[in-house]
Amino acid sequence: MTKKQIPPVRDMHAEAMDRxxxxxxxxxxxxxxxxMTVxxxxxxxxxxxxxxxxxxRxxxxxxxxxxxxxxxxxxxxxxxxxxxxxxAIHETFRMFQYLDGIFRNLNPIVFAEMQRYHPDAFMLFDQHQQTYIKQLIIHNLQRGIQEGFYRADLNIEVIARFRLESGLLPLRQDIFPKDQFLLHEVQHELMLHYLYGISTVKGHQLIQQYQQQFDEQSNKKL
Incomplete structure (x- = not known):
């Protein structure tokens, strides 16, 4: 007779940490x-x-x-x-929609405070940006060029670095103070500026199509 297997009990310590x-x-x-002090x-x-x-600790x-x-x-x-x-353009719009959900609920001072008061955490974030996010941008640029939506003459390394840095600009309080600008609106403007700059005429038409869809979805949420 085989013993009835008892389902594993989750470690209470790990559960408390997650909470x-x-x-x-x-x-x-x-x-x-x-x-937010301890x-x-x-x-x-x-x-x-x-x-x-x-x-x-x-x-x-x-x-x-x-x-x-x-x-x-x-x-x-x-x-x-x-x-x-x-x-590639649909991917960029989807990424924007995902980040839009984060930025709408994010206090922009977090980034500057992390850099100043929690350098270990900031280093972890920066490494993530310089490795994973940068490679994600490069893959998107390569895909867009192959599809004919992005210009074939792009310097991918330069544009990837530009996009990486410009993506963090909305968090800069010295440039976009939170009492004057909405974080998600700044991000949207910069995303469109980036896309139109790297796209072909064919790509511009697709940007307008996705922008219309995005506007319609946004209006439904209001």
Missing amino acids: VISVSRRLFQTYGLRT DEIARHLGMSKRTLYQLF DKNELVRMVVKQFIEEMQANCESIRKDARD
Whole structure:
């Protein structure tokens, strides 16, 4: 007689860590990194600061784990978008729609605060940008050229670096102060500027088509 297999019980420690990371991420995105002290995070979680420190060595480690989770989630979503996209321009619009959902709920001071107060987490984010995101952009450029939607004379390395840096411009408070600009609207304008600059006439027609679809979807949400 075979013994009935008992389903594995999830480690309670890991479950508690996931909850802290999830709640902390929401708080950081809304209020910024500096405002959300360990005391504030513990209060929102309904747990003691001592318990929180049993899960994470310090706030730096917590911020780093939040960034790590964000990166893993982003990569999974980007891969799904890349595989399902009909063409290179459709892929760029889908990526924008995904980022639009993030930017609408993101306090732009997070980026500057991470760079200044949590350099380990920022280094993790920067490495992700310089490796995975840059390669994603290069693949999209190569695809667009092959499809005839992007100009064949593009210097892919130069354009990829430009796109990488311009993608972070909406987060620059010295350029786009949050009391004067909406993060997702700035991102949208920069995305269109980028696309029209690299596309052929054939590509321009497709951009207009996808932009119309995007506008219709946005109006339905209002």
